Amino acid sequence: xxEQALSPARKAYLQRRKQENIRVHILRVTLLVGFLALxxxxxxxxxxxxxxxxxxxxxxxTLANLWQTGDLLHxxxxxxxxxxxxxxxxxxxxxxxxxxxxxxxxxSRVLEPYLVVLNALPKTALxxxxxxxxxxxxxxIIAMTIAISVFVTILNMYxxxxxxxxxKLRFMQTLGATRGQTLRKLVLPxxxxxxxxxxxxxxxxxxxxxxxxxxxxxxxxxxxLIVYGSQVFxxxxxxxxxxLLACAAILMYQLVQSAERLWxxxx
Amino acid sequence: MHIEIDHVSMTxxxxxxxxxxxxxxxxxxxxxxxxxxxxxxxxxxxxxxSILAGLEHPNNGEVRLDGQPIRGPTEKIGFMxxxxxxxxxxxxxxxxxxxxxxxxxNTEERRDMVRTLLSDYALYAFxxxxxxxxxxxxxxxxxxxxxxxLEPGVLLLDEPFSALDYQTRLxxxxxxxxxxxxxxxxAILVTHDISEAISMSDRIVVLSHxxxxxxxxxxLTELQGISPMERRGTPAFQTLFNQIWEELDVNV
Ligand SMILES: Nc1ncnc2c1ncn2[C@@H]1O[C@H](COP(=O)(O)OP(=O)(O)O)[C@@H](O)[C@H]1O
Ligand SMILES: [Mg+2]
Numbered sequence: 070x071x072e073q074a075l076s077p078a079r080k081a082y083l084q085r086r087k088q089e090n091i092r093v094h095i096l097r098v099t100l101l102v103g104f105l106a107l108x109x110x111x112x113x114x115x116x117x118x119x120x121x122x123x124x125x126x127x128x129x130x131t132l133a134n135l136w137q138t139g140d141l142l143h144x145x146x147x148x149x150x151x152x153x154x155x156x157x158x159x160x161x162x163x164x165x166x167x168x169x170x171x172x173x174x175x176x177s178r179v180l181e182p183y184l185v186v187l188n189a190l191p192k193t194a195l196x197x198x199x200x201x202x203x204x205x206x207x208x209x210i211i212a213m214t215i216a217i218s219v220f221v222t223i224l225n226m227y228x229x230x231x232x233x234x235x236x237k238l239r240f241m242q243t244l245g246a247t248r249g250q251t252l253r254k255l256v257l258p259x260x261x262x263x264x265x266x267x268x269x270x271x272x273x274x275x276x277x278x279x280x281x282x283x284x285x286x287x288x289x290x291x292x293x294l295i296v297y298g299s300q301v302f303x304x305x306x307x308x309x310x311x312x313l314l315a316c317a318a319i320l321m322y323q324l325v326q327s328a329e330r331l332w333x334x335x336x
Numbered sequence: 337m338h339i340e341i342d343h344v345s346m347t348x349x350x351x352x353x354x355x356x357x358x359x360x361x362x363x364x365x366x367x368x369x370x371x372x373x374x375x376x377x378x379x380x381x382x383x384x385x386s387i388l389a390g391l392e393h394p395n396n397g398e399v400r401l402d403g404q405p406i407r408g409p410t411e412k413i414g415f416m417x418x419x420x421x422x423x424x425x426x427x428x429x430x431x432x433x434x435x436x437x438x439x440x441x442n443t444e445e446r447r448d449m450v451r452t453l454l455s456d457y458a459l460y461a462f463x464x465x466x467x468x469x470x471x472x473x474x475x476x477x478x479x480x481x482x483x484x485x486l487e488p489g490v491l492l493l494d495e496p497f498s499a500l501d502y503q504t505r506l507x508x509x510x511x512x513x514x515x516x517x518x519x520x521x522x523a524i525l526v527t528h529d530i531s532e533a534i535s536m537s538d539r540i541v542v543l544s545h546x547x548x549x550x551x552x553x554x555x556l557t558e559l560q561g562i563s564p565m566e567r568r569g570t571p572a573f574q575t576l577f578n579q580i581w582e583e584l585d586v587n588v
Contacts (some may be wrong), residue, residue: 141397236419236421237417239391239415239417239419239422240415242389242391242409243389243390243391243409243414243415244409244435244439245409245410245411245438245439246438250438254423254434254437255423258425258426259423261425287532336425
């Protein structure tokens with residue numbers, strides 16, 4: 070529709086929408102800036118103890134130092150690496166196991182109660198076990214990350230596979246489709262949404278796994294910086310690490326969303 | 337191709353107990369004829385089609401295609417499911433090629449034949465569209481072409497129009513009946529819509545409440561050669577409608 074064809078009522082509506090959006094954006098930014106300013110001010114005026122709550126300026130100074138020494142990239146890199154590996158392995162193995170369960174009715178019936186229990190178990194409890202079994206290193210952190218995401222992945226994907234329309238399955242059968250063909254041509258493509266939801270959830274879960282793992286193993290990574298900072302009472306370092314963590318997590322989430330959008334455009 | 341349904345009985349075993357779906361069902365479907373099966377919901381119509389498609393095996397009796405017992409899914413029998421069941425993630429072109437793909441018969445010849453079907457039935461321009469971009473009637477035609485792609489002699493239609501609104505349904509059933517006749521296919525349509533059955537068929541089989549048994553068989557000889565739309569205006573249509581209505585014994 071061209072500009073001229075818009076009715077006055079439509080124009081007024083669009084104008085109102087636009088104004089509302091602008092107002093929301095301004096308020097959002099104001100809220101953040103106001104919070105940071107108040108935090109900084111409170112620190113300088115001595116209303117709060119900067120040794121305990123740090124302050125924006127101190128966080129920025131800490132980040133600059135970390136950057137100069139090369140520690141920032143090192144710890145950020147270690148955490149991202151662990152997250153990506155743990156996420157990939159957890160998600161892939163979860164999907165593969167879900168396919169196995171869909172394939173074999175016996176397997177799914179036998180394993181169901183175990184999966185439910187393992188899914189309900191707080192996975193952090195497994196951390197010390199992994200450390201004893203595989204050692205206090207990256208491998209344990211990755212194992213932790215996998216443990217945290219794999220069971221949800223299995224259960225969600227399997228539920229998605231079972232939710233495929235019975236009439237579509239019947240149609241594939243009448244074509245004489247094998248189980249493999251039904252999987253590739255119907256069950257998997259019908260679950261693209263489930264897959265991307267699972268992936269989105271898993272990105273978040275993987276970060277939880279990595280940070281928990283680094284708390285326990287403590288050699289490098291953002292989780293290590295947080296624990297170390299709190300132990301030596303360097304709250305600037307703790308706050309800076311949390312900020313870095315938030316940025317990394319958001320970035321990864323955005324990457325997944327772009328990948329999803331790209332995928333949907335291509336298919 | 338002609339079909340005989342010979343003393344077919346079917347009981348499902350479920351954890352809750354036995355469900356007798358069909359009892360001693362007998363009727364035949366002559367070559368190139370259009371036979372409708374009407375019956376109340378849950379009387380075993382879909383079960384009967386599953387047996388004809390080779391997906392279920394009757395406890396008793398057998399179904400024969402040109403004299404040969406049906407033992408499993410075959411290319412000679414095409415199936416049109418409830419609602420159209422087009423795959424949303426595939427374009428129209430890839431939807432209609434699903435059968436050939438699954439059967440490992442996705443040859444240039446086959447694709448040419450499917451292309452011709454699409455252009456004959458005004459869908460070629462939409463080959464790259466998603467199913468959601470098509471109207472209800474076009475989707476139905478696309479589902480039919482997907483079934484015709486493997487050139488079956490027999491078509492099984494399980495309430496294919498049940499999700500359409502009344503007007504689309506009238507138009508689509510006329511359209512589909514015409515294509516099936518034109519292609520010289522033998523067809524079995526399951527429906528609970530009496531008017532639809534009378535307007536499209538050469539023969540109507542009325543099934544009773546579960547367990548489904550044959551209540552009556554009507555040969556529509558006096559309506560032969562009349563188009564589905566025109567049939568609806570004839571006196572014979574009314575008479576038959578009332579008769580089948582009685583036979584279905586609908587209680588509310
Ligand atoms: N796979 C199955 N297992 C157990 N019972 C079934 C199965 N399929 C259908 N039934 C039962 O058989 C009866 C007939 O079902 P169906 O053939 O789908 O009826 P219709 O298509 O006429 O509505 C119903 O009572 C239904 O619950
Ligand atoms: Mg049915």
